[in-house]
Amino acid sequence: MGAQVSIGDFAVMTSLSRKALRHYHEIGILEPTLVDAHTGYRFYDTSQVDHAHIIRRFRSLGMSIPDIKALLSAENAAARTEILTTHLEQMEVQLQHTRDTVGALRELLSPVGAPAEIELRLEPALAVWSIGTTLEVAEIDSWFAVTVRKLRDAVEAATSVDSQVVPGGLYDRALFLESRGEATLFVAAPQSTDPPEGIRAQLLPQAQFAVLTHSGGHEGIDRSYAALGTYTNEQLVSGHGPIREHYLGGTASEPTAFTATEICWPIFSTAPTPE
Structure with a gap:
């Protein structure tokens, strides 16, 4: 265990907002080590920083909350690899879709003409x-x-x-x-x-x-x-x-x-x- 820190300090350390931290607490993927019974203030441990960074990084890469939750709870490397591979394949499909969309938008820059093949x-x-x-x-x-x-x-x-x-x-x-x-x-x-x-x-x-x-x-x-x-x-x-x-x-x-x-x-x- 490390040192106990307030939610404010933990937000600075992890670049996760108060709203995001509360949400992740509610869905059970990043729970505070202590919630004050009188004030409701949340406190985290410095040992949770790496865990929080993993969540933030995968969210920035478009991974869904259920997939992150499954990844964090995976018991072995094979299960984690399968989740990451599936997400990578999904990102590649999305990338190709983006490329196709960019190509279509470039075509729209030229006016519709009547080709000679009619x-x-x-x-x-x-x-x-x-x-x-x-x-x-x-x-x-x-x-x-x-x-x-x-x-x-x-x-x-x-x-x-x-x-x-x-x-x-x-x-x-x-x-x-x-x-x-x-x-x-x-x-x-x-x-x-x-x-x-x-x-x-x-x-x-x-x-x-x-x-x-x-x-x-x-x-x-x-x-x-x-x-x-x-x-x-x-x-x-x-x-x-x-x-x-x-x-x-x-x-x-x-x-x-x-x-x-x-x-x-x-x-x-x-x-x-x-x-």
Whole structure:
């Protein structure tokens, strides 16, 4: 044991405020050695300074109170290492997220432009197998992954040869406007085969689109949508139907690892092909 000190001196020694020390006392990770029964004053021991520094340092690194509590109560080095490794992995994920955010913010410094890769396309009528639902925008990612795999598995089970599966999606304008609306994923229907239960046969009508090919999946796709929408509304006549997407490059082992996403914006009429 060391010397007993007041909460004021202990705060100076540890850079922990009175409020923080009271909080850590209440949750049981840094308790005073004495609380005066009459005045309620808290007193600490100088031997607790290192303990307090550990708590402050890990809090500054973003470690949660439950993790700090578990770390301090860990009985062996292996348990402490596991907690620290998990926190390090979480920090690395957060760091990558910060890097991605910085990159996105840098992109916003340049105005949205219409790239030359926009093409005008007449998509013929297409017989498809599809799965549709009404959902919230926040639910799309999880639904998308499950549904793409289900459609791919259905096609592969129905065909005797290894065929390339190119999924597509139809997204109601309400999804963008109200954050809730209808979404449909589809694949070209195998010939002379009925769809399995839970999948419907559907005929997509012929339609005209302005098409922009976005590299990769959905990372940064908002900028591509902005460029395509800008061009369509300035140069063409925008249609009111659902937005259509085509997902290129997925494989059976990684069905959602796309190399490109075609964004198809419906139009009523066409203008000369952009240079």
